[in-house]
Amino acid sequence: MSSKEISVALVGNPNTGKSTLFNALTGLRQKVGNYPGVTVARKSGRCDCGDGLKVELVDLPGLYSLAAASPDEQVVTDVLLGSLEGSHQPDAIVVVLDATNILRNLFLASQLAELNLPLALVLNQADIAHKQGLKIDTELLSQRLGGVPVVLTSAWKGEGISAVRRAIAEALNKKTKMTRLTWPSQVESALNTIVQTIEKDTGKAPSAADVQRILFSSNTHTSDRLGWSHSHRDAVVRQARDQVRAAGYNPLAAEPLIHYAHLRKVLEGVTVGGNGKQGNAAALDKVLLNRVVGPILFIGIMLGLFASVFWLAKFPMQWIQAGVDFLKAIVAPALAGTPMLQSLVTDGIIAGVGAFLVFLPQILILFLFVGILEDSGYMARAAFIMDRLFSWCGLNGKSFVPLLSGFACAIPGLLSTRTIEDPKARLATAFAVPFMSCSARFPVYALMCAAFIGPLYGPGWESVVMVGMHCVGLIFAVPTAFVLTRFVLKVKPQPFVLELPRYQMPKPRDVIWRMWQNAAEFISKAGTVIFAITIIIWALCYFPRDAQMSDRIKASEPTLSEHELQARTQAAMIEQSWMGRFGKAVQPVFDPCGFDWKITVGVLASFPAREVIVSTLGVTYSIGKGAEADSEHLRTAMQEAKWTDGPRKSTPIFSLAAVLALMVFFALCSQCGATIATLAQETGGWKWAAISFFYMTILAWVMAVVVYQVVIRLT
Amino acid sequence: MNFELIIISFLVGSALGWLINRAVKKFKQQRAGKCAGGCGCSDKLKPKN
Numbered sequence: 001m002s003s004k005e006i007s008v009a010l011v012g013n014p015n016t017g018k019s020t021l022f023n024a025l026t027g028l029r030q031k032v033g034n035y036p037g038v039t040v041a042r043k044s045g046r047c048d049c050g051d052g053l054k055v056e057l058v059d060l061p062g063l064y065s066l067a068a069a070s071p072d073e074q075v076v077t078d079v080l081l082g083s084l085e086g087s088h089q090p091d092a093i094v095v096v097l098d099a100t101n102i103l104r105n106l107f108l109a110s111q112l113a114e115l116n117l118p119l120a121l122v123l124n125q126a127d128i129a130h131k132q133g134l135k136i137d138t139e140l141l142s143q144r145l146g147g148v149p150v151v152l153t154s155a156w157k158g159e160g161i162s163a164v165r166r167a168i169a170e171a172l173n174k175k176t177k178m179t180r181l182t183w184p185s186q187v188e189s190a191l192n193t194i195v196q197t198i199e200k201d202t203g204k205a206p207s208a209a210d211v212q213r214i215l216f217s218s219n220t221h222t223s224d225r226l227g228w229s230h231s232h233r234d235a236v237v238r239q240a241r242d243q244v245r246a247a248g249y250n251p252l253a254a255e256p257l258i259h260y261a262h263l264r265k266v267l268e269g270v271t272v273g274g275n276g277k278q279g280n281a282a283a284l285d286k287v288l289l290n291r292v293v294g295p296i297l298f299i300g301i302m303l304g305l306f307a308s309v310f311w312l313a314k315f316p317m318q319w320i321q322a323g324v325d326f327l328k329a330i331v332a333p334a335l336a337g338t339p340m341l342q343s344l345v346t347d348g349i350i351a352g353v354g355a356f357l358v359f360l361p362q363i364l365i366l367f368l369f370v371g372i373l374e375d376s377g378y379m380a381r382a383a384f385i386m387d388r389l390f391s392w393c394g395l396n397g398k399s400f401v402p403l404l405s406g407f408a409c410a411i412p413g414l415l416s417t418r419t420i421e422d423p424k425a426r427l428a429t430a431f432a433v434p435f436m437s438c439s440a441r442f443p444v445y446a447l448m449c450a451a452f453i454g455p456l457y458g459p460g461w462e463s464v465v466m467v468g469m470h471c472v473g474l475i476f477a478v479p480t481a482f483v484l485t486r487f488v489l490k491v492k493p494q495p496f497v498l499e500l501p502r503y504q505m506p507k508p509r510d511v512i513w514r515m516w517q518n519a520a521e522f523i524s525k526a527g528t529v530i531f532a533i534t535i536i537i538w539a540l541c542y543f544p545r546d547a548q549m550s551d552r553i554k555a556s557e558p559t560l561s562e563h564e565l566q567a568r569t570q571a572a573m574i575e576q577s578w579m580g581r582f583g584k585a586v587q588p589v590f591d592p593c594g595f596d597w598k599i600t601v602g603v604l605a606s607f608p609a610r611e612v613i614v615s616t617l618g619v620t621y622s623i624g625k626g627a628e629a630d631s632e633h634l635r636t637a638m639q640e641a642k643w644t645d646g647p648r649k650s651t652p653i654f655s656l657a658a659v660l661a662l663m664v665f666f667a668l669c670s671q672c673g674a675t676i677a678t679l680a681q682e683t684g685g686w687k688w689a690a691i692s693f694f695y696m697t698i699l700a701w702v703m704a705v706v707v708y709q710v711v712i713r714l715t
Numbered sequence: 716m717n718f719e720l721i722i723i724s725f726l727v728g729s730a731l732g733w734l735i736n737r738a739v740k741k742f743k744q745q746r747a748g749k750c751a752g753g754c755g756c757s758d759k760l761k762p763k764n
Contacts (some may be wrong), residue, residue: 338719344726529737532730539727608738674741 006167007056008047009079009089011112012096014062017124019043021096021155022059027162031677047170057092061419065256066111066209067217070216070425071418078114082208089251092118092171094164099129099136099152100270103263110259113178120149120167120176120323128502129153133273141270146179153371156507180208180263187254188246190240191215197236198228207219215240226517228257281503285381299467300372307463309365310449316361317614324354335518340542348538349531355618355634356530356611360438360522365444367518368511370408375506379404384500393478394485399429402479406436407470408518410675414682424489428481431680431692434675435477437667438469439518440611444666447468447614451635452659466661472667530615537605537619540579549573574620593665593704594658596643603665610671657711661704669700 003231010510012018024027026045045055059081061072064479068077084088093112097105101121110122121134123129129152142150149167153160168174183191191211198206214237241251251256288294328350337343363554373379385398396514398420406413413433420426449462485491548571554560560568574580576596583597583604590600598620602613621637641653668678669695680689 340719340723344723529734532734535726535730536734539723675736677741 001088004300005228006053006092006172007044007058007090007243008092008094009058009060009090010094011076011108012062012078012124013064013108015096015157015499016062016096016105018062018096018097019059020123021122021153021161021164022057022154024158026057026162026423032458045687047165049165050471051169053169053172055091055172056169060119063108066213067255068221070421075418080112080117081207081225092116092168094120094168094171096122096124098125099126100132100134102136105259106263106266107259109178109258110181111209111212111255113180114212115207116177116180118171118175118177120151120164120171121145121178122149122160123152123181124155126152126160134645135272137270137272140423141266144266144270147174148176148178148202156510180446181259183258184247184249185223186243187249187310190243193240194236197222197232198226201230202227213477216252218252228652234715236308240622250667253300255367258448268444269300284503285500287383288378290383291388294381298382298385301378302467302470303463305366305369306372306466307460308369309362310454310459310462310466312365315359317358320358320360321354324350324358327354333427337704344535344538346543348534348619350613350633351618351622352493352534353526354449354529356443356524356615357523359614360460360519362446363439363442363522365513366439366518367515371511371514372506375511376506377501377503380501384570388479389478393482393483395425395429395535399425399432399481402429403436404432406433406438409440410434410436410672411678414675414678415683422491424491425485427683427688428489428491430679431484431688432477432481434507434670434672434679434696435473435480435690437473440670440672441469441666442610443611443614447617447635448659449662451656452654452656453637454623456638456656469663469667472664476668476703480695525609525611529609530612533605533612534615534619537579537601539576540582541577541620543577545573546576549576552701579620589700592708594655594708595699596641596653596663598641599653599662603662603669606666608671608673610666610669613666631641655712656715657708660711661708664707665704667700668696668703670696 010018010022022043022045025047028043028045039040043059044056045059047055049055058079060076063073063076066072066077066080071709080093081092095105095109095112097109109119112119117285121141123138127138129136136152138150138152139267142148149170151160151163151167153164155161182188194211194214200203204226206228210222214228217307220229223229244251247254289295327478328346331350332342335345343558373382383404386400386403391610399417401419402416404415405416410433413436414430415427417430417433420429427565444464449465453465454462549572550565553568553572553623554565557568575584579601580597583601586604587595587600589599590603595603598617601620602616605616606613617638618634621634621641637650638654643649643651643653646678676689676693680686683689
């Protein structure tokens with residue numbers, strides 16, 4: 001076998017540090033998290049195990065047992081059994097265990113032993129076990145398990161990584177297999193009954209692991225996969241289960257009971273000490289998870305987070321603005337001989353991309369704080385607090401992780417719905433995920449808050465409005481999910497089991513890396529999609545040009561000064577441009593929301609990606625201003641913009657009512673092509689994606705109208 | 716048509732072409748079962764059964 005073909009699967013319970021170990025072994029930077037559901041699909045990388053042995057290491061979603069219930073668990077069992085499209089069965093398995101909870105983690109390893117593949121055990125988080133005074137005799141454990149390599153590591157500290165490489169090499173070279181447990185005779189006989197029948201019916205001998213799944217699991221996935229769907233199947237399984245019952249076990253609970261009895265014997269004398277001291281953590285949990293104090297603290301933390309984002313980002317934003325202005329000041333005179341090109345570069349590209357890039361410091365600081373909250377273990381506590389709300393509206397408790405991921409980006413949120421077993425609950429969660437306020441909405445809120453809320457009501461209100469806007473999606477997702485789960489899909493309530501991670505100091509390297517990943521994506525978007533869109537928006541706002549426009553205005557109003565004439569000409573030019581004509585034609589639809597034609601254009605241009613509105617407004621408010629327009633200009637121009645006709649003539653376009661309506665519209669509208677495509681992919685068709693798009697968009701319009709009409713009457 | 720307009724047409728055409736090409740690529744990617752988003756998510760795996 002060539003080294004290229006060797007693959008090793010990394011398997012273990014959720015939250016044992018598999019992805020951290022994977023990153024340490026492969027040098028890759030896969031997203032890691034301390035709550036289940038971060039890894040929802042197979043990820044692979046190359047690992048050098050020494051002596052020229054290079055293997056493909058496959059990081060798999062965490063699971064507690066081989067009895068797969070959810071799609072992500074199904075991926076793991078399919079990979080391990082080699083029944084996954086485009087992959088073969090791994091040549092060895094590395095089981096990652098939490099060193100502080102070996103017994104529970106060994107259950108999966110014990111099930112994996114039935115696959116009869118070379119195996120190595122990695123007892124991760126050894127530093128915490130050491131802190132708890134737990135001593136582990138790895139040699140004795142290895143001996144008891146039939147000589148499989150057992151190593152202690154602390155992946156997040158980078159300790160013991162070489163030992164893992166050696167263990168992988170040893171498992172592959174010596175084909176080390178873990179001792180399989182001896183089943184009680186009646187259970188063994190029940191398993192044999194199934195083996196013989198399948199062999200007779202299909203002509204192929206099933207693996208021990210497959211037969212155990214058929215006997216001990218309530219679903220028929222394994223027998224279906226083996227092509228064993230003969231009419232007598234159910235009767236044979238029933239008869240085998242009766243044999244298990246005769247041995248004094250409930251067939252569906254027998255497997256863990258027998259495994260744990262075996263493992264308790266294996267672990268005798270292997271672990272010494274370990275008082276499991278979690279005194280401070282328990283006290284902290286009492287406060288953070290309190291029914292009353294917990295939610296209040298959660299809101300307080302979120303308020304503090306957004307206030308810090310605004311406060312800390314203020315100066316870096318000014319520096320970026322200064323940089324953009326400097327660039328404009330250099331470029332504009334250089335292109336003075338070619339006014340059209342000058343307008344494209346300064347009013348289009350620099351104004352549009354600059355208006356977007358200015359928000360980079362806020363994005364960086366936001367993800368820095370979110371990373372700290374995640375790594376410290378608080379986010380999983382937040383999941384626990386929010387579960388009360390979700391269980392009320394009928395969503396599965398597991399919905400929190402997808403919804404939480406949705407606050408960064410809806411796409412990973414939609415992918416992590418695969419952790420939910422019940423397909424109806426999965427669909428309801430997938431429908432709710434796009435309501436979460438993703439980071440693409442952030443620049444829209446930030447622009448509105450900085451231009452209107454802060455100057456009007458003080459900086460403190462910026463963070464209040466920010467938190468409010470992040471809650472808007474949630475406020476509408478909850479009743480939507482309630483109706484969907486109770487009346488449309490009729491989802492049965494299911495208990496939520498979440499393993500709370502221990503509190504820890506966030507690791508700066510991981511937090512900074514995650515922050516950088518988000519920043520890189522933001523910058524790359526500015527340099528690609530936003531760049532291309534600003535060029536097109538500029539062209540649509542610039543053409544067609546009427547060379548006689550200035551003369552006609554001068555003829556009708558001869559008293560205008562040169563400066564006024566230029567301003568009036570530019571305004572008239574943009575109004576008769578293609579974009580101006582289109583915006584004016586569509587504007588009546590958005591008139592009840594208080595949007596003028598420029599906002600309407602911004603809203604429509606944002607349907608493929610919502611952050612496009614910032615650069616679109618940057619272009620539409622910059623055309624014709626040339627070098628005079630600095631980055632602050634967008635805010636100033638928006639503050640000064642007034643209605644030029646109709647009943648609102650001479651009143652500000654961006655009134656408090658219009659600003660709030662615009663933010664609410666963006667909070668609720670389905671403006672992301674990639675999200676709609678992923679929703680279609682995850683729900684297995686375009687039906688739910690189309691329902692989601694129309695529902696969210698109509699809801700956004702209705703709520704924007706309500707907000708505008710109510711606030712305009714109150715102010 | 717003057718030189719300036721030729722450059723502008725080229726830039727606008729390139730931007731439009733690039734955006735269309737990107738959208739088509741993403742659509743094909745999504746149809747092939749891969750991630751259609753740009754959020755760093757990995758490929759989707761399809762179980763055989």
